[in-house]
Amino acid sequence: MLPGPDQIIECPHCHALARYGTLISGNTFGARLWTDGKQLAPMLPEVPPFTRCPACQAFYWVEDAPEVGQLNRWGDIKPGTPQAWADAPEVQEPSPEEYQEVLARGRPDGLTGERWEHLLIRAWHRYNDAYRELPAGTGAPALPEPIRTNMVTLTSVLTGESPSDHLLRAELQRQLGNMTQARRELQNVHDAPELVSQMLHLIEAGDATVREFQWE
Template sequence: MIPGPDIVIACPACGALHRYASLRSGNSFGAWGWTDGRVVSPLLPDRPRITRCHACGGFVWVYRAEEVGTLTEARVFEPVYEIIVEHEGPRRVDVMARLRDRSKQSFAEVKELLARAPVVVARDVFEDEARRLVQSLQDAGASASMRRQVIDTGKTPEGPPPEWKSAPYVTHLSERELLAAIAEGVAESWEDACYLRVQAWWAGNEPFRRTEVPWVPWAERSPEARENLRALAAQLSERDPVERLMKAEALRELECFDEARAVFQAGLPKGFEQAAAFIRALAEQGIAELRQLPPTERPEPSR
């Protein structure tokens, strides 16, 4: 495993800084897996895709958050804004005059630009100037707004800013937090929704990966956790071999043993057969507990 630089990101809601450790390379040597699909790989760490902001408490999709910079390379990114005029309003001449004062374009050029509204009328404007320009256009009766972007300044300071170094690392969400994220509807796609449900399932099973902790049936867990696993089982496709294997396991853990066995009727491609046989045997015996897969049935970790 070769670690990469720490990436510093900003919460999209409040701007608070966080960081996560990147990875230049890794491998699955020494990995072990579980029947619920969770794979633990010491040389390929599982990094959270979603976390909670330490400042405002909102949910943050880590890899979609704005990158502020990197600690080791100390590259500096700077926020700039585009100015958009959605509609010029009734005082078109005043709006055109204010745009000409800033851009030094001709009357004809500004007129042609506004004819394409909604249109970007200025780019790479720093925040204070952007706010003044939007306010000026709004005062002239236009419907105007500003949209944040980020540029790489190319600067390499002697060292990262202190606030970058003090930014906390992103952390994995607990089962309760993942269920709350599902309830709040933070998923932006089917993949997001599936990720949240799988992570909540795995988080709920985490205590039982230790052999000394007795299994707690899903019937005795929280209603939200049970509903999440039922919804995930319904959501997973039987056309995809990975999803079909996880669907069967979810049904087995829910003690729907007949349904779990039925998922395997069509068979699975080579590479999935051993894990499928192991899970099917547990279902046939009426065993719902999470189990560690034997060495030959440990799947490669997926990222």
């Protein structure tokens, strides 16, 4: 992994500054993948696509934030660089509770279908984050009703026929406890036998908790 400079952006609502790291190059060595599709790759860190401004508390998409400059992340601040750039907080992904705050308002006016889908997936992933390290045989608590509602909404939003769409719908149904529907979705995935095999094993075990895929 070769880091690049920090990108300085400003909140589209109040113009407060924030920053996120860029990469010149990266790779997926050591990546971990879970059944809900979330991947963590230490050599390919992700910039949260959606964030909350710590100044005005408004939510925004990072790609909508105006870019105002770049800062060497190694601390070598060039003469004339505004101190505010160096002091800008790093972009943070919303917490599970903050995502629920957004989703409780319903789909925002003017939000594209792609972004709505992405928002629902990110909220689901953030809820699952608390249970990713549970030992085998240990189940997560029953789904809170707002989480269940968001997951049901996501199943209706994911209308594609790609293998990834079928895998995501299968995982949603599995975590919702609908094992028959989950198995049916997996019948449409033919190019990821190892993933399908592990998910079928979880379905047969009645396991409705997010799990990490294991590789031999």
